Amino acid sequence: MNIPEYCQELGLKAQAASRALAAVSGAKRDEALRAIAAAIRANAETLKTENAKDLEAGEANGLSSSMLDRLKIDDAGVEKIAKAVEEVAAQTDPLGAVLEGKVLPNGIKLQKLRVPIGVVLIIFESRPNVTSDAAALCLKSGNACVLRGGKEAVHSNLAIAKCVQEGLATAGLDPNVVQLVETTDRAAVGELLRQDETIDLCIPRGGKGLIRAVVEQAHIPVIKHYNGICHTYVDGDCDEQMAIDLCVNGKTQRTGVCNSTETILIHKNAVINGLAAKICEALVAKNCEIRGCEQIQALCKKAKLATDEDWGEEYLDLIVSIKIVDSIGDAVAHINKWGSKHTDAIVTKNISAAEKFTKLVDTANAFVNCSTRFSDGGEYGLGAEIGISTDKLHSRGPMGAADLTTYKWVAYGDGQMRG
Amino acid sequence: MNIPEYCQELGLKAQAASRALAAVSGAKRDEALRAIAAAIRANAETLKTENAKDLEAGEANGLSSSMLDRLKIDDAGVEKIAKAVEEVAAQTDPLGAVLEGKVLPNGIKLQKLRVPIGVVLIIFESRPNVTSDAAALCLKSGNACVLRGGKEAVHSNLAIAKCVQEGLATAGLDPNVVQLVETTDRAAVGELLRQDETIDLCIPRGGKGLIRAVVEQAHIPVIKHYNGICHTYVDGDCDEQMAIDLCVNGKTQRTGVCNSTETILIHKNAVINGLAAKICEALVAKNCEIRGCEQIQALCKKAKLATDEDWGEEYLDLIVSIKIVDSIGDAVAHINKWGSKHTDAIVTKNISAAEKFTKLVDTANAFVNCSTRFSDGGEYGLGAEIGISTDKLHSRGPMGAADLTTYKWVAYGDGQMRG
Numbered sequence: 001m002n003i004p005e006y007c008q009e010l011g012l013k014a015q016a017a018s019r020a021l022a023a024v025s026g027a028k029r030d031e032a033l034r035a036i037a038a039a040i041r042a043n044a045e046t047l048k049t050e051n052a053k054d055l056e057a058g059e060a061n062g063l064s065s066s067m068l069d070r071l072k073i074d075d076a077g078v079e080k081i082a083k084a085v086e087e088v089a090a091q092t093d094p095l096g097a098v099l100e101g102k103v104l105p106n107g108i109k110l111q112k113l114r115v116p117i118g119v120v121l122i123i124f125e126s127r128p129n130v131t132s133d134a135a136a137l138c139l140k141s142g143n144a145c146v147l148r149g150g151k152e153a154v155h156s157n158l159a160i161a162k163c164v165q166e167g168l169a170t171a172g173l174d175p176n177v178v179q180l181v182e183t184t185d186r187a188a189v190g191e192l193l194r195q196d197e198t199i200d201l202c203i204p205r206g207g208k209g210l211i212r213a214v215v216e217q218a219h220i221p222v223i224k225h226y227n228g229i230c231h232t233y234v235d236g237d238c239d240e241q242m243a244i245d246l247c248v249n250g251k252t253q254r255t256g257v258c259n260s261t262e263t264i265l266i267h268k269n270a271v272i273n274g275l276a277a278k279i280c281e282a283l284v285a286k287n288c289e290i291r292g293c294e295q296i297q298a299l300c301k302k303a304k305l306a307t308d309e310d311w312g313e314e315y316l317d318l319i320v321s322i323k324i325v326d327s328i329g330d331a332v333a334h335i336n337k338w339g340s341k342h343t344d345a346i347v348t349k350n351i352s353a354a355e356k357f358t359k360l361v362d363t364a365n366a367f368v369n370c371s372t373r374f375s376d377g378g379e380y381g382l383g384a385e386i387g388i389s390t391d392k393l394h395s396r397g398p399m400g401a402a403d404l405t406t407y408k409w410v411a412y413g414d415g416q417m418r419g
Numbered sequence: 420m421n422i423p424e425y426c427q428e429l430g431l432k433a434q435a436a437s438r439a440l441a442a443v444s445g446a447k448r449d450e451a452l453r454a455i456a457a458a459i460r461a462n463a464e465t466l467k468t469e470n471a472k473d474l475e476a477g478e479a480n481g482l483s484s485s486m487l488d489r490l491k492i493d494d495a496g497v498e499k500i501a502k503a504v505e506e507v508a509a510q511t512d513p514l515g516a517v518l519e520g521k522v523l524p525n526g527i528k529l530q531k532l533r534v535p536i537g538v539v540l541i542i543f544e545s546r547p548n549v550t551s552d553a554a555a556l557c558l559k560s561g562n563a564c565v566l567r568g569g570k571e572a573v574h575s576n577l578a579i580a581k582c583v584q585e586g587l588a589t590a591g592l593d594p595n596v597v598q599l600v601e602t603t604d605r606a607a608v609g610e611l612l613r614q615d616e617t618i619d620l621c622i623p624r625g626g627k628g629l630i631r632a633v634v635e636q637a638h639i640p641v642i643k644h645y646n647g648i649c650h651t652y653v654d655g656d657c658d659e660q661m662a663i664d665l666c667v668n669g670k671t672q673r674t675g676v677c678n679s680t681e682t683i684l685i686h687k688n689a690v691i692n693g694l695a696a697k698i699c700e701a702l703v704a705k706n707c708e709i710r711g712c713e714q715i716q717a718l719c720k721k722a723k724l725a726t727d728e729d730w731g732e733e734y735l736d737l738i739v740s741i742k743i744v745d746s747i748g749d750a751v752a753h754i755n756k757w758g759s760k761h762t763d764a765i766v767t768k769n770i771s772a773a774e775k776f777t778k779l780v781d782t783a784n785a786f787v788n789c790s791t792r793f794s795d796g797g798e799y800g801l802g803a804e805i806g807i808s809t810d811k812l813h814s815r816g817p818m819g820a821a822d823l824t825t826y827k828w829v830a831y832g833d834g835q836m837r838g
Contacts, residue, residue: 022778102800108789110799117811118781200811219634221641221812242834249836358829359441362537370527370832379837380529380828381521392536392619392825393640394813406811409799410777413789415661417668418798 001183007191010146010179011198014119017176018144022116026093028171029139033089036167040082040132043163047078050159051128058152063126066256066316070126071153081129081160084384088136091383094402095142108413114405116142118200121192122386123148123214125206128156133384135164135178141404144177146192146199150206151184158182193218203399205387207314223394225387227314228258228342230372233331233357234279235348236269242369243275243347244282249371250345251320252286258388259343259375262315264322265331271295271324280322288318295324311338328353332360339363341390343375343397364390364397420602426610429565429598430617433538436595437563440535445512447590448558452508455586459501459551462582466497469578470547477571482545485675485735489546490572500548500579503803507555510802513821514561527832534827535561537619540611541805542567542633544625547575552803554583554597560823563596565611565618569625570603577601612637622818624806626733642813644806646733647677647761649791652750652776653698654767655688661788662694662766663701668790669764670739671705677807678762678784678794681734683741684750690714690743699741707737714743730757747772751779758782760809762794762816783809783816 040047051073058068073081100112120143124130131147138145149157161180168175181188193202196219204214205225214222232250234243250261270276280290280300290296291306303322310321311334325331328346335344345367346357358366365375375398377385382400389395395403459466470492477487492500519531539562543549550566557564568576580599587594600607612621615638623633624644633641651669653662669680689695699709699719709715710725722741729740730753744750747765754763764786765776777785784794794817796804801819808814814822
């Protein structure tokens, strides 16, 4: 395979498909989405068989339990994947919405209309459901997409992509609306990121290595979906049981996901009143490894000493770092220094502490008295999400179909000239 | 001057200033803006004297008439600059707006709040008013900014920046909220574009060379404010006088600006009925040089033959390229191939031609029956504009203060855990 030629061709085909898609109605796009969901259900056995190949290879290659968790597709998984596509179909069409409209003093009628971005390149790692989620969201929003999955999910991705193609064909749409990159050669990523004439946006989802490689090579705009170094800060004035519950839920309810809590910050008052010790106890009871500051070590025998590396680490596992801080200001400073601008929560009874925290922490999702695990497009009512943006431009936090659109100013006059 | 150290320090100072700015009220920011406008008026003589130095150097260096037009500040220019800052002050505060808000089924109160981006780097070329316009829009939207102007306007920019500093001081704000890069060394651009730890966004405004250099070197997100290769397409079915007027106004009302028409496309029917010849005549009467296709040459003796380079050229001068096309589809294809996704207009009486044109032309501003010159933040009611984005991400077309913001999801719960 000649990779530069192959990638250029992918881009050209996608651009042509995206232009044709501009003439396709929302009803037709939804029909294709429902056909994709049906194809996924009809091919459940194939999906599981192909997924088993990836799981076997993953175990042989020593993938971590959280990686295998992300990779696995069982019966419930197939249904979840199909349902996510149907949920996207059921959403309101984001296209054509009039975002603003006015008549200018000179009589020109000006409107800001929502339109597709064009061609979106999604580069992702282990989760195969991204193949159908991304395809569905791009199709819903009128974009063509080029999908590049990780090699550890290659069989699952190809099987899902086949269902997507089947659904597009059933609805009579151009199959090039959704293209899965067929090679897992790394050189293809660099080549795709050079197709700025045909690809309008790249969304990378994955670990630091992937994101760094994309940012360094990209000649097209990128919205990063980076790691989640999420914090839960336990304020001095808080409900004790709520603090324990939210720390435990944030960390342990599911570990292989970007919105789980990786670092817990605890106000020093909670050392004196014993809450810090209870939080550690509750986490240890869930078999969670604790890496703490010296004060944490003093009150929890099982805690290891945290190094600076721990504060910048996304464990994606039953491990948590914990630090005692002197004030809410210190908590904010710690998060702004070490966090990944993803999701950060405060547990407090104090209204001004809540306001200070949500205002000063530079994060996409600032939570008061709830688990960091709620940072999710589905929970926010956006339907399936393309990911969670840790960037500030265009979209921030969970991204749904509407985040894959841009706008166009359309003006109607009757001969106005500028004087 | 150690340029890498200087640039790093600029970024750090800007970041600190932007964090302090988070606590400054909208009323205080507006007070500072009014103080800046007052300082500009009070220093009118100095501004003109410093501007004269740039004009003299520009003439000596052979700048084109359009470049000198962009550079010049006379009494009316000073007043225009001051007034633009006051107009920004008079706008509604974009910050804190609740863009969306809902109560989730689990009781979590979720809001999408408008917040500043952080630190914005503006890299621009000859127009000195960008110094105050950019400073005003960044301050209005709660951002710190680093401004890097072109060396041909260095005296004017420094003089305006001094007024900005004076205004900030009068209002008691950190002067580092607005920093003008003091060196015109090109190496500083590359260094600034590496400050991804402190600078959140770069907006380059200028010609191809500048934009290309920025995109290639940037490690931070960029919103390009590229050139304006704007088209006016004269449909077969149109009001003749309106077509002549809009072609002449689009091209000649002001030539040194990005929203002037650079290429006129004319439907072949307008050759037969004589309209094409009349349009050429009217442009020649305005001393406009015509570079046309062979058909245009046949009907206008003064027309030179256009080459492919003409279709991709932003003249910024009294020169226009003109081409006869067979259909609206050909016009759309020409614009999508050669245009810069800036502003493109159709002159037509036909409603379906208007809809086809506005839907299929991939442009930030699609106009029907009005001059391309209306593509402007002021005309759109956005106040002073930071520029006109030719990108599709985050902001498209004229960008005002609200385009310099992002959002943050803020959620209030009462102990919700994910199950």
